[in-house]
Amino acid sequence: MLPRARIFLVFILGISCSLSLCHGDDTVVPQHLDPTPFGKEFPSLDGWATGQWWTKPSAGGNEPTQPSGGKKKKRRRPPVPFQIDAPRDEVIAFAIYTVTVPPGKPTASTLKLSAQLFPLKPGESNQVRLEVDRGTGWTEIGKATVNYPGWDASFRIPEWDATTSVPYRVRHGKNAEFTGVIRPDPAEKNEISVAVMSCNSSRTPGQREALINGLKEADPDLLFFAGDQTYRHTEHTIGWLEFGLQFRDIIRDRPAVTIPDDHDVGQGNLWGAGGGKASTSAGDTGGYFYPTSYVNMVQRQQTSHLPDPVDPAPVKGDIGVYFTRLIVGGVDFAILEDRKFKTGPNGTIPKMGPRADHINDPAYDRSAIDVPGLKLLGQRQLDFLKSWAHDWKGVRSKAALSQTAFCGAVHLHGNPDNRLLADLDCNGWPQTGRNKALRLLKEAGAVHLCGDQHLAVVVQHGIDEFRDGPWSFTSPALVNTIYGRWWHPEDEHAGTNPIAGSPLPWTGDYEDGLGNKITMAAYANPEDRNDETKRADGYGITRFEFDKQEIVFQCFPRFTTQGADGAPKQFPGWPVTVPLEGPPKD
Numbered sequence: 001m002l003p004r005a006r007i008f009l010v011f012i013l014g015i016s017c018s019l020s021l022c023h024g025d026d027t028v029v030p031q032h033l034d035p036t037p038f039g040k041e042f043p044s045l046d047g048w049a050t051g052q053w054w055t056k057p058s059a060g061g062n063e064p065t066q067p068s069g070g071k072k073k074k075r076r077r078p079p080v081p082f083q084i085d086a087p088r089d090e091v092i093a094f095a096i097y098t099v100t101v102p103p104g105k106p107t108a109s110t111l112k113l114s115a116q117l118f119p120l121k122p123g124e125s126n127q128v129r130l131e132v133d134r135g136t137g138w139t140e141i142g143k144a145t146v147n148y149p150g151w152d153a154s155f156r157i158p159e160w161d162a163t164t165s166v167p168y169r170v171r172h173g174k175n176a177e178f179t180g181v182i183r184p185d186p187a188e189k190n191e192i193s194v195a196v197m198s199c200n201s202s203r204t205p206g207q208r209e210a211l212i213n214g215l216k217e218a219d220p221d222l223l224f225f226a227g228d229q230t231y232r233h234t235e236h237t238i239g240w241l242e243f244g245l246q247f248r249d250i251i252r253d254r255p256a257v258t259i260p261d262d263h264d265v266g267q268g269n270l271w272g273a274g275g276g277k278a279s280t281s282a283g284d285t286g287g288y289f290y291p292t293s294y295v296n297m298v299q300r301q302q303t304s305h306l307p308d309p310v311d312p313a314p315v316k317g318d319i320g321v322y323f324t325r326l327i328v329g330g331v332d333f334a335i336l337e338d339r340k341f342k343t344g345p346n347g348t349i350p351k352m353g354p355r356a357d358h359i360n361d362p363a364y365d366r367s368a369i370d371v372p373g374l375k376l377l378g379q380r381q382l383d384f385l386k387s388w389a390h391d392w393k394g395v396r397s398k399a400a401l402s403q404t405a406f407c408g409a410v411h412l413h414g415n416p417d418n419r420l421l422a423d424l425d426c427n428g429w430p431q432t433g434r435n436k437a438l439r440l441l442k443e444a445g446a447v448h449l450c451g452d453q454h455l456a457v458v459v460q461h462g463i464d465e466f467r468d469g470p471w472s473f474t475s476p477a478l479v480n481t482i483y484g485r486w487w488h489p490e491d492e493h494a495g496t497n498p499i500a501g502s503p504l505p506w507t508g509d510y511e512d513g514l515g516n517k518i519t520m521a522a523y524a525n526p527e528d529r530n531d532e533t534k535r536a537d538g539y540g541i542t543r544f545e546f547d548k549q550e551i552v553f554q555c556f557p558r559f560t561t562q563g564a565d566g567a568p569k570q571f572p573g574w575p576v577t578v579p580l581e582g583p584p585k586d
């Protein structure tokens, strides 16, 4: 245990004491902010929030003239979303938290909360304070130093009493504060609900009123943002701030899980290859394209508030890991990193088409790309899942959370004329790794919740046979001005054993383009990509209903309308109800 504890200490120090703010006068932002904190090779990375950021045109919310980061040629990107030089009494943009409750000991919980600030200026305080009011007035319970680069700060409060609702505020300087509520753990509720969301297009700036209104009405116990919280690639700090400003009114008063996906770390796709170095931002050689310092900043901003990692040793290149476990109201969530250990396709499998990750030849040999030695979740996460599957202390149900789906439940990609057989970006490949992961989820009695695909589906996975694996819900994109996808079998036939009574024509048993068995229960295709009300943007709500021993997958359009019963209408074919499984019999 000792080496592991030491690694964890290094991890924590890395979070709380990154770079220059920890040197010199440690209570104020230093006069000199490194203009290239990610190295000379990437001089513009996170440029809107680094160096003398306040002197740049972007500080006022204007279009910048600087090129995008990296060696790649300049490309079009969305304009600065807001005035980066914020009024100083509004400099704390948002806070995000989770509470880890040890089974049976809610008063010995751990609160982890991160505050995200707008960029600060030299001479300003770099300290933020966390205060709570347990009925006797505001009391300071923690102080944290704001990191540079990144402008985030993290609190870890042990011995947290999770039995009552507690108002909190994060404060900076004299006048800036951000308020919210730490909810009690909903251990006594008969139903626990989790919102499942992903893919929040940066091409559509501005507020998310319709989504926030729908989510407030659903009032989930947990928020899960599965990735692509921002598509700003080389400007993660501003993208993350933008995401926070859009969602802070639901994030501020309930626990939230955010895990970064490919676009959050600035890549088109991501096969992390255990932390290798990708040769392009397309990522298909495996590894990360941007420097470790950038990747770790992204991970720190998005995941510092998660429970401590269960196996914290960094991967190659000193990239941190965050896979972990969070129990909310007795629902035990395994939070996975399905990109980090996965092998890239370029150079590791026979080439089957114009792109290393796309296959279109219907005659290709499915097993030829399932080369021995390819990794999906990696041994460390498989080991974690194995022990997690059998640990049911204080647990009423289980779910795995990760970025993407363990199948390719998509036929049309990008536009309705572009049919693609297999996309190796999904967790349907490598098939052996897919089946290993699904066997463990089935053993755990868990469902799987994810995003990434820009196409909402509920499937039951088949491992050896149809319908012998876990159920899985892929969320729609929150705002999909990025990439449309459709479920549309080429022969337009229903699968074997279609879902009785479904209004959807193509449900039932199918093989995906990788030869994986799936049973399609529901999907939400875009009707019209040019009309935001018909683009199938939206969010999922998964309800763990303990009275009925059922799990209900609901899926709502971004712009909800009222149904005949007065409740918000779901996409046709939803909800999907599946049995809530108990612990393994061992």
Ligand SMILES: [Fe+2]
Binding pocket: 198, 199, 200, 227, 228, 263, 452, 453, 454, 482
């Ligand atoms: Fe996405």
